Amino acid sequence: MDLLQTLLATLVTLGILVTIHEWGHFFVARRCGVKVLTFSIGFGRSLLRWRSSRSGTEYVLAAIPLGGYVRMLDEREGEVPDALKSQAFNRKPVLQRIAVVAAGPAVNLLFAVLAYWFMFVYGVSAIKPTVMDVVPGSPAALADVRAGGEITAVDGKEALSWESVNLLLASRIGESGGLTLRMQYPGVTLPEEYVVQLNNWKFDVESQSPVNALGLVAWSPEVPAVIGRLLDDGVAAQAGLQVGDRILEINKEPIGDWYTLVEYVQRSPDENLALLVERDGRELIINVRPIVLQSGDATIGYIGAGVAEVEWPPEQQRVISFGVLESLGKGVEKTWQMITLILESIWKMLEGVISVKNLSGPITIAKVAGASAESGMETFIGFLAYLSISLGVLNLLPIPMLDGGHLFYYTVELLRGKPVSERIQMAGLRLGMAIIFTLMTVAIINDVMRL
Numbered sequence: 157m158d159l160l161q162t163l164l165a166t167l168v169t170l171g172i173l174v175t176i177h178e179w180g181h182f183f184v185a186r187r188c189g190v191k192v193l194t195f196s197i198g199f200g201r202s203l204l205r206w207r208s209s210r211s212g213t214e215y216v217l218a219a220i221p222l223g224g225y226v227r228m229l230d231e232r233e234g235e236v237p238d239a240l241k242s243q244a245f246n247r248k249p250v251l252q253r254i255a256v257v258a259a260g261p262a263v264n265l266l267f268a269v270l271a272y273w274f275m276f277v278y279g280v281s282a283i284k285p286t287v288m289d290v291v292p293g294s295p296a297a298l299a300d301v302r303a304g305g306e307i308t309a310v311d312g313k314e315a316l317s318w319e320s321v322n323l324l325l326a327s328r329i330g331e332s333g334g335l336t337l338r339m340q341y342p343g344v345t346l347p348e349e350y351v352v353q354l355n356n357w358k359f360d361v362e363s364q365s366p367v368n369a370l371g372l373v374a375w376s377p378e379v380p381a382v383i384g385r386l387l388d389d390g391v392a393a394q395a396g397l398q399v400g401d402r403i404l405e406i407n408k409e410p411i412g413d414w415y416t417l418v419e420y421v422q423r424s425p426d427e428n429l430a431l432l433v434e435r436d437g438r439e440l441i442i443n444v445r446p447i448v449l450q451s452g453d454a455t456i457g458y459i460g461a462g463v464a465e466v467e468w469p470p471e472q473q474r475v476i477s478f479g480v481l482e483s484l485g486k487g488v489e490k491t492w493q494m495i496t497l498i499l500e501s502i503w504k505m506l507e508g509v510i511s512v513k514n515l516s517g518p519i520t521i522a523k524v525a526g527a528s529a530e531s532g533m534e535t536f537i538g539f540l541a542y543l544s545i546s547l548g549v550l551n552l553l554p555i556p557m558l559d560g561g562h563l564f565y566y567t568v569e570l571l572r573g574k575p576v577s578e579r580i581q582m583a584g585l586r587l588g589m590a591i592i593f594t595l596m597t598v599a600i601i602n603d604v605m606r607l
């Protein structure tokens with residue numbers, strides 16, 4: 157069932173994002189008088205196709221949903237009858253060609269704005285960013301940050317949830333200087349401000365969140381060591397553990413909470429663990445041997461078990477919602493924040509501040525799509541919005557073969573008054589293909605390493 161849900165969520169996610177992207181090209185091309193020959197969602201073997209009797213456009217649904225294309229009438233691709241030359245893409249003014257190419261990424265970004273608008277109108281559930289503890293010796297501790305308060309702003313920008321705190325902190329990765337935290341403490345009228353000094357602030361973003369790297373421990377309710385879910389083929393299920401089991405001891409050492417259980421399992425790869433389990437009021441011993449799993453540079457133990465859901469107290473939760481018009485502004489603001497974060501991350505990756513290990517490919521997208529769909533519609537829409545922004549931004553990068561590469565050529569043509577030569581465009585195409593192939597290879601290797 158988990159695999160089926162992941163596949164369905166992935167198909168829905170990619171189907172929506174690819175369709176709106178290609179529809180942007182299609183819609184503007186038609187408005188500019190360009191004849192569209194094919195509108196395809198997916199690549200490879202055709203699963204479904206039909207032709208419009210009015211426009212002559214062929215609509216295709218193909219087997220591989222990792223993209224799509226809009227094929228337009230173009231004299232560079234074949235003979236065009238004299239009667240149709242006015243509808244050829246290459247005959248259109250350069251500004252119209254720019255509009256057609258830019259429309260795909262633009263619609264992706266517009267979709268994100270509307271998705272965030274809907275979420276803010278409907279209301280977004282969030283956990284208040286309350287600090288439970290500060291790690292000794294950390295940047296936050298050196299700034300004398302006190303635990304017990306709620307973070308209300310980072311560098312002067314409002315923070316209403318841990319997600320917003322993490323996003324604001326992520327923009328400071330690799331930087332030096334003062335980072336300002338504003339915190340509100342219970343029973344105190346005025347907020348307190350702390351300036352955390354950063355010095356070329358770097359950390360492994362795969363294993364640590366920005367909040368943790370700063371030395372802040374988020375408040376969380378007690379999480380008992382109770383099994384909430386099991387992988388069917390995991391060693392925990394095979395050993396006889398069941399959903400609802402409470403782990404009391406491992407090798408006769410008391411287990412107080414879920415975090416202690418995870419820590420014990422992770423430091424015991426391929427070791428026999430005798431678990432004292434409470435089930436339906438009785439106690440029993442179950443032996444489990446964690447498999448060896450590679451997590452970054454570390455080797456850890458893994459048994460394929462997840463924690464039971466824990467209720468958060470109402471005072472630590474909030475619903476973030478705004479009026480209809482204000483939500484539109486918040487949607488634009490959130491989309492812009494994500495655009496700048498993605499661009500900053502790409503730049504920092506080129507500088508070597510962020511590792512290329514953080515690139516993700518289709519396997520990670522599938523896993524996150526499945527998890528977000530399981531978490532509910534709110535999480536899934538948020539994931540769709542983020543992925544749509546990523547698709548829009550990456551397509552606008554000036555890499556030949558992507559929309560951004562074509563926009564670069566057309567901008568040069570607009571400035572020079574004549575097109576870029578075919579020789580240069582073909583050389584750029586080969587370069588672009590090499591870049592895309594390299595990035596996809598790295599991303600897929602990263603995906604496989606995370607399995």
